Amino acid sequence: MTMKALLCEQPGTLTLTERPRPAAAAGKLRVKVEYIGICGTDYHIYGGQQPFLQYPRVMGHELSGRAMEASADGRIKEGDLVVVNPYLVCGTCHACEIGKPNCCQNIAVLGVHTDGGMCEEIVVPEANLYPVEGMEAKAAAMVEFLAIGAHGVRRSKLAKGSKALVVGAGPIGIGAALFAAIEGAEITLKDTSEARLALAAKVLPSAKTELAKPADQSDDLLSYDTVFDATGNIHAMNAGLNYLAHGGSYVLLSVVKGDLSFADPEFHKRETTLIGSRNALKADFDHVLACIRDGLVPSDALATHETSFEDAVTNLPEWANDRGTLIKALIRV
Incomplete structure (x- = not known):
């Protein structure tokens, strides 16, 4: 079984390709990606301004999607809308031990240090998935950058x-x-x-x-x-x-x-x-989710541009060269 993925093969080269669907793994859940926010980091990767990044790379770390199975702890049911916390941490370094995994010494960010979510499915540690109620997947994909x-x-x-x-x-x-x-x-x-x-x-x-x-x-x-x-x-x-x-x-x-x-x-x-201030913690994700649900964050005004998965190959390079005309562009999978 294969899936579609947007692959940045090298700076300036973005292609829609096929790759194997990810397999389930212990302690992780498969997520069907619904929306991807395009971050400044993604534009930098496409433009070649990330000198230590290894190409080719599937970008994308601002993600919402549907859980394809239930979590072991019962927090997430199959089909639930989830927000992805893209910071993969070791859990054992000093920062993690004192409750600051956002600045983990061994942090890996989806779409930067490892392949990310510009694809149809992704496998993520259960602890990095937060169930969402009371909002659409498009708004949920903006939670990470707001956090x-x-x-x-x-x-x-x-x-x-x-x-x-x-x-x-x-x-x-x-x-x-x-x-x-x-x-x-x-x-x-x-x-x-x-x-x-x-x-x-x-x-x-x-x-x-x-x-x-x-x-x-x-x-x-x-x-x-x-x-x-x-x-x-x-x-x-x-x-x-x-x-x-x-x-x-x-x-x-x-x-x-x-x-x-x-x-x-x-x-x-x-x-x-x-x-x-680096990245964000679960408390920040929770705060953003609550503020969006309470109508305190105008998510519709933030989402200035949207494209399909297929058209992103053309649109992302265009937006990379004209970022002053947008706030947040999103890819609909």
Whole structure:
């Protein structure tokens, strides 16, 4: 028995191919994939900007689907809609032992370190599957990227009524802004793209949006209790401290190659809390699921583009070259 899969054979080459269907395995469940969110990581893999990735690779880690069998613990029944937590962890390293598997020392992410979900079926550890009620598969496929923003907000411990700045209005930045707003913060979004800011304003109309200036020319230096960086740009990450009020927290959602560099007097006089935020935990997935069910997250506005499995071969490369016109594109299997 074979199944269809989207294979990135090498940078710039995406093909629809056939490969064997995955076999069942102890402690794992087979999932019939229904929707796949396309992540910035997928665009980078396609474009060749992931230098340590081994090609060929089946991408895809933002996934929803139907369980093809029941879980041993009874949490999941055959046919249940599930969200996939794509972080495969060792369970034995220090991070896992202290309850932080999101930064497992031996982590493998579906679609990055191992083949992912741009296929008809996938086998996933039972513990990485979360049953979903009260929403459609399309919305469920957006839970993972939203959980990354929700995790950063939870780590920030921002206070209700405080002022928060999100720099970078891509999907992760918009997710962070949404969950910071849910916590009661006043939100400002900055980006270099007017088009991205316009899209963000449709998702979160209560937020203030501003076209980014050089950080040393901004009108709102030392203004924000919490600053979230979601730019993926080392220069922006180094400059973001300038926006932070004394006593504030600087949360780095982005991860890039390069060195963070702050003037120590500027960092020290604020008594800055510097927070790295990586991936997400089950608690964040649960929070996102609850917020979507409660109507606090406008999932329809987030899903700006959709394509079929067959047409993704053409559409994904097009979107990779024009990401400023979309928030989240999804593949319907």
